[in-house]
Structure formats: C-alpha cells, structure tokens
Amino acid sequence: MDHDGLAKRIRSSLLEKEPMRLHTTWKVGGPADLFISLAYGEDLPEILEYSRQNRIPLFVFGAGSNLLVKDAGVRGIALKIASDFAEHSIHGNILRAQGGAHLSRLAGVAAEAGLSGLEFAAGIPGTIGGALLMNAGAYGGRMADIFHRAGGITFSGEEELLHPGDMNFGYRSTSIMQRDIIITWVELVLEPGDPFLIREAVRKNLDHRKERHPREPSAGSVFKNPPQGPAGHFIEKAGLKGLEAGGARVSEKHANFIVNTGHAKAGDILALMERVRKEVYQKFGITLQPEVRVIGQ
Template sequence: MEQFIQQLREKNIGKVLVQEPLANHTTWKIGGPAEFLVEPKDVEALKELMILIRQNKIPWRVIGRGSNLLVSDSGIEGVVIKLGDGISHLEIDGEEIKVGGGFSVIKLAMVISKKGLSGLEFASGIPGSVGGAVFMNAGAHGSDISQILTKAHILFEDGTMKWLTNEELQFSYRTSRLQKEKAICVEAVFQLKAGDRDEIVKVMQKNKDYRRVSQPWNYPCAGSVFRNPLPNYAGQLIEKAGLKGFQLGGAQVSEMHGNFIVNVAEAKADDVLKLIQHIKTTIRDEFEVEIETEVEIVGKKQNND
C-alpha cells in the first residue's frame, strides 16, 4: 500500500488521507475510517486515480457530500473517492447547464434560480452532490432528477468515460443504472426552462420552508431512510405504529418526521442498523407491508453481524 500512496503523490492526484474517519464526511456524522480517502483535484486526476486503483487491484467506492449514506463502524477497506471542489464546475448555456458531479445540489438550485431558470426548484433542500443525486434519482415535491437530465458523463471502473442518455441511465423511483454498475457520475447535463425569476425563487423558498418545519435538520441525519412503499408512505406507517421518538443507543426515530433517523447522542452505525431492523419488523407485523431502505449502507461487516 505504500507503493500506492507513493503513486498517488507522484501523479499529484489530489488530497490523500489515510485511515480518515468517515464520520467527518457524512451528514449522519457516523462511520469508521476509510483506509484511503482521496479527493481528486480534477476530472483528469480522477481518471488517473481509477487507473491506479485497477493496477493495484484495490477495492473502491465513491461518495459526494455524504448524505443518504450509512457507513459501518468498522469503516471501508480500500479507496473512498470523494468528489469535491475539483469536480464542481458549472457551465450555463441558455436553458442547458453542465455541472460537475461534486457540485452541491442545494447550491446549484440557488444559483440557477437567480438566473431565472426553472426545473430545479424541487431540489432546493436536497443535501447531496449532483453525482449522488443522479446515482439515486433524487427527488422531492413531485419531481426528480430524471425529469430534467438529458445525459451524464460516466466514468467506468475500467477507466473509460462515456456519455449516457436519460434512457440509458434506466431511472426509476430513487434508482438508476449506476446502482447496479461500478461507475461514477462525473458531470451531468440538465435541460431547464426560462421562467419568472421571482416566481422561481418564491417556489424554492416555499419548498425550503416546508422542509425546515417538517424535517429534523437540527440533528445529524441522512435524509429519508426508507423508500415509500407506494401507495403507502413510509413516514406515515412509522408514525401510525407509534415509533416516533423511539430510540436505540444514540439513534432515534425523529419526533418531527417518521422517515428520518437522527443522531441524538453520538450514535454508532450499529445503533442505526438495529433501529432500521426494528422499524422494518414492526411495520411488517402491524401492516403486512415490507419497507426497504433508501439510504445506502456500506462498509466492512460488524463483528456482531
């Protein structure tokens, strides 16, 4: 592994951290160490990093801003690639925008609204990166990424890059092709529409206000934990089961919204996993409905798994 670190430094890939606690890089503030955390300085460095990873046969995964992610207390083996400022470019060409995978979704929605472009109002409170939003087809308020994305530039594990169309990304509810393949969304192209700037900003503010009064951002959390088992809604089922405020260890079902688990007391990933299982079992027993997690659960297995 010393050879790998030396290669990273010789190639000037970007920031390299060893045994970096991933609790520092997730919105839940939970997660053991990454063997290596690498933040490439630009797209070319990211491509070079992928080649080095293949040559050294090292396992890898990518993160953006760390939302929608539960990292094991034991951490992650191999390389965690963090898409940060080096991959957060933004180009605006009329009603079309091209944006880097590391760009903040909330920041993008704000910037675009001020340009009088409509289509991203739904994303004004989604606390992730553009790459992560494409990966999971993030959505809210009746819309999602698939409604505005025309194509995405994807880096595959073999080091090749290819533009995939909306159709090729195989979007569905909170899923995309990228969840089935080892690949990274390096940049995305969105088709927006010119609109009334004041009206766009008004809608965005309304969406942000709704999130502020209905969702618990006063504690570390990862967003919605469960996919909605349509026509039911996960949060409503959890609340009907009387689980609001239920706590295991440092993890608690939010007293504000049933589909959020909050870190109220230095929670461990194991606390969250046990709470998730308790919720799933309770909903199955009471309503005969199976609910599945929306958050991605990653990392080395716990000793007690």
C-alpha cells in the same frame, strides 16, 4: 500499504485512515483505508489504474447525504466527488455542473438565472452526481424530468456519455446504481421562467423543509415509500416515533428520519432500522425497503 507512488502522481489530496463520519451527513462511519477528495479530473485515470493494478477496491461517493457507512469503515479507496470538484456553467437553458456540485446550491443558481425545473431540489444536501444516481426528487420533481446528459468514467477507465435512454429511471433508482462508473459531469435541461416565481418556489420548498425536517444529523428519508403510502405514516402509526437505540432515534418531527442524537454509531442506526422494519411488518404486513445506501462489511 504505502501509497506514496499514487500521492506523487496525483494533485488531489490523499489521506490514510480518514474517519468517514467527517464525510457523511449522519456523522457516522469508520475509517477509510485511503481517502481521496477529487479536485482535478485528470487524476481520475491515475486513481483508477492504481486501484486496478493493486486490486484495491474503490468506493465513490458525493456529499454522503444518503449513506450509512458502517463502523468498520471502508476497505480500499473512498473517493469523494464533492465540493472540491464542483464547477458549474449555464449555456442557454442548459445547466452544466461537475459531479460534485451541490444540488441545492444549483437550485439557487438556476433561480437567479431565471431557469425553472430545479426548484424541487432546494434543500437537498447532496451532489448532482449522487442525485442523478439516486434519481433524487421532492415536491413532485425528480432528476429524471430535467436530465439532459452526463459524462462518466468507468472503473476500467473508459469515458462514457450517458443519455436519458441509458438511465432506466425509477423511484430513487437508476441503472447506473448497479454499475462501476464515476459521474464526472451532468447537464440539466431547464426552462426559462419568471425569476420571481422561481425564487418564490425555492423559498417555499426551503421553508417547508425547515418546518418538517429535524435539525439533528440524518440522511433524510431512511426508507422508500411503499406503494401503500408514505413510510413515515406507517412508522408513526406503529408508535415508533422517539424510539431509540444507542445514540440513534426515530425523529419525533418526521418518523421516516432517524437522527444522530450526538454519539450514535452506525451499528445503532442499523439496529434501529431493523427494529422499525420488523415492527412495521408485524403491524401492517409491509416490508420497508431502505432508501439509504449501506456501505461496508
């Protein structure tokens, strides 16, 4: 299909057959039929209308840090809301950012401004839009605790204002996960604090991540923690650290991370996830649920 019509109507750049592995932290994923990195908010209505009129499926994502895109890639449009759409501003104790703003960088911005509440996010390599959708969290903090409001546009083109009561926040889940909506901006409500202490907390969290997390490409924790305890604990106890499938390996450093050793395919990661689930179920009777989102057929 020729997409020249859309290319003429929008200012954001548009690429055909773009490998998704270039846009995910796991560095796997086949091509997207049409890839757009959003740079101008006013392009959104055009993109949405094009997708609707031509019945082209639309997949929205951010930094790709919680995604496993399959090797067959993405059919239709993959719309990236990340570094090209990432402005932020501070109004009193409210931090406002476009959906593509990098969460960890915002933690630094808040620290510099002497605002507390976002320290937990230092080192989380996602966007604020993705983090809101996932209710990302760490070190006892989570997006739900500091969420003020957000703006979005539905796939049918309606603008929406989202308040905490609309979100149904759960453990790494929100009600907007089930909806066809693009998060375009988010406001967080923070608290004035001692800039020195805030910076210290940020530094401590970053140091802890450096120490505990593997360096190889990953998508962070693969499985959600079951009610019985940390998923990594059961994976380690099942003796699965270091287990490999193709180019994917259960990290020796953190058992709930699967790393790409350099030439992994999405299929390798999926096979390893399945093996881990099976073994943990057989040994402990616990069914692990993926935290990462699997995309594609």
